[in-house]
Amino acid sequence: MDSMVKSGNENWLSAVVPLMKLLTLTVIGLILAHPKTQIVPRATFKLLSKLVFALFLPCLIFVHLGASITLEEVLHWWFVPVNVLISTAIGCALGYIVAVVCRPPPQFYRFTVIMTGFGNTGNIPIAIIGSVCHSSDQPFGPLCHQNGIAYVSFAQWVSVILAYTLVYHMMEPPMEYYDVVADGNEIEEVCDSNVSRPLLHEAEWPGMEDKETRHSKTPFIARVFASISGSSQSTFPDIDLGEDGVPRATSSSPKSIRCLAEPKVMRRMRVVAEETPIQHILQPPTIASLLAIVVGMVPIFRNFVFGSDAPLSFFTDSLDILAGAVVPSVMLILGGMLAEGPNDSSLGIRTTIGVIVARLLILPFIGIGVVVLADMLNLLLPEDQMYRFVLLLQYTTPSAILLGAIAGLRGYAVKEASALLFWQHILAVFSLSIYVVIYFKLLSYI
Numbered sequence: 061m062d063s064m065v066k067s068g069n070e071n072w073l074s075a076v077v078p079l080m081k082l083l084t085l086t087v088i089g090l091i092l093a094h095p096k097t098q099i100v101p102r103a104t105f106k107l108l109s110k111l112v113f114a115l116f117l118p119c120l121i122f123v124h125l126g127a128s129i130t131l132e133e134v135l136h137w138w139f140v141p142v143n144v145l146i147s148t149a150i151g152c153a154l155g156y157i158v159a160v161v162c163r164p165p166p167q168f169y170r171f172t173v174i175m176t177g178f179g180n181t182g183n184i185p186i187a188i189i190g191s192v193c194h195s196s197d198q199p200f201g202p203l204c205h206q207n208g209i210a211y212v213s214f215a216q217w218v219s220v221i222l223a224y225t226l227v228y229h230m231m232e233p234p235m236e237y238y239d240v241v242a243d244g245n246e247i248e249e250v251c252d253s254n255v256s257r258p259l260l261h262e263a264e265w266p267g268m269e270d271k272e273t274r275h276s277k278t279p280f281i282a283r284v285f286a287s288i289s290g291s292s293q294s295t296f297p298d299i300d301l302g303e304d305g306v307p308r309a310t311s312s313s314p315k316s317i318r319c320l321a322e323p324k325v326m327r328r329m330r331v332v333a334e335e336t337p338i339q340h341i342l343q344p345p346t347i348a349s350l351l352a353i354v355v356g357m358v359p360i361f362r363n364f365v366f367g368s369d370a371p372l373s374f375f376t377d378s379l380d381i382l383a384g385a386v387v388p389s390v391m392l393i394l395g396g397m398l399a400e401g402p403n404d405s406s407l408g409i410r411t412t413i414g415v416i417v418a419r420l421l422i423l424p425f426i427g428i429g430v431v432v433l434a435d436m437l438n439l440l441l442p443e444d445q446m447y448r449f450v451l452l453l454q455y456t457t458p459s460a461i462l463l464g465a466i467a468g469l470r471g472y473a474v475k476e477a478s479a480l481l482f483w484q485h486i487l488a489v490f491s492l493s494i495y496v497v498i499y500f501k502l503l504s505y506i
Contacts, residue, residue: 075496076496076497078191078192078194078195079191079489081194082387082391083489085395086391086394086395088392088395089105089393089398090399091395091399092392092395092396093105093396093400095399095400105392105396105397108389108392109393111385111389112183112385112389112393113343113344115344116385117186117348118347119379119380119382119383120186120209120383120386121209121216121348121349121352122352122379123376124206124210124383125209125210125214125349125356126353126355126365127210127356127366127376128206128210129214129352129353129356130356130362131357133356134357136441137214137441139439139440139451140211140214140447141214141215143430143431144181144215144219144222145218147179147427147430147454147455148178148222149177150177150423150455151176151177151178151179151418151419151423152177153177154176154177154418154423154426155172155173155174155415155418157418158172158173158414159173159411162411162413163411164407164408164411167234168406168473168476170230171407171472171476172411172414173230175459175463175477178219178222178463179419179423179454179455179456179457179459180457180458180459180461181454181460182216182460183390183461184390185450185453185454185457186386186387186390188492188496189204189209189446190387192208193205193208199500200445201446204446207446208446208449208450211447211450213349214349216345217341217346217350220341220345223462227463228466228470231466231467231469231472232470233471397461398485402478402479402482402483403474403475403478404475404479405480406476407476412480412483415459415480420456420458420487424455424456424495426455427451427456428452428455431451432502435448448503449499452499453499456491456492457488457492458481458488459484464477464478
């Protein structure tokens, strides 16, 4: 066992001090961006966020994941992305319980499930690992930082795929938000779409608003499947479907012939799939992850790029210098986001508290059971405490900031997402402190 994880008072200090460092960086960002000081304008934070997204974070992922991963490691690390799916499934189940118990307004049922289920598996775990490993005692060994970042990066692509498929469609505006205008034969949005775009829309995945399509802010799936539930397709004319619910096409086209041979449900599923923005997963961080995996798995490429004697070692060293800006930048941006304060929310205090308790207190407790059970079944890497620490962190972080950007993209629960993310990140300071101490003590025994 990697017994470098300390015990007693040293264990407590090793867990709390890194979080105090991150809190200090966040407070600095909050002071710089606070409306009363305005030392740094919001536009500067947005530019910094784009730098993190397009340059600093890809450099960090490529350098650390590429140097750590091999074909053998890919086979050993399989539980890291699977754990993201498990934590998301358990979180969504908790979110459903919260929705049933707390009874939010009907239009926010799906929103409650999503905000409870999908956690931040990218920037915040990277910041915590960077802070934990930025000490002389190296609590998880000499490769603490490199291995930790590699584990987090290896699972990030799963979260991105979930965000652009399941989350994107679950954040679809409910039908109650829309009225049909008979004269113009158009659908008019009832909810207020003129909400000023907060920094949280740019904090984790900048440029999300540029991915808007003609159906982004409409209840697309509900309308596509409306005929199945008995509604008339003529009620929703802006979806390009024929009278039988099939996408319009000329009778001589191959697509039309293919559609005639498909069952109605399959036709509608295909229409939904075509409108799913899965192509947008190829963003700089995911491209860096894929490139690092390819280079790391091929020995010729690996020896050419990574290592002190590699011909391109000067290049990877340069990327490593840029990667050092990720943690302070991410926390400064988070501080700038918190400086905007919470928006007015129609979610209700009871539901807000329910989501926060489920996400920050109950889910991490369940996560301990999952990781301990996986360890007992020999599903985890032996003698690797950082591996277990990353798995536990996946259950502990607040909801993904990316959810706020998707809410803005879909025009659904924008104010509610902003308010809930604000309070979660404020209270996560305390929940993370408690659970990181528990994790350190637990890892000293297993």
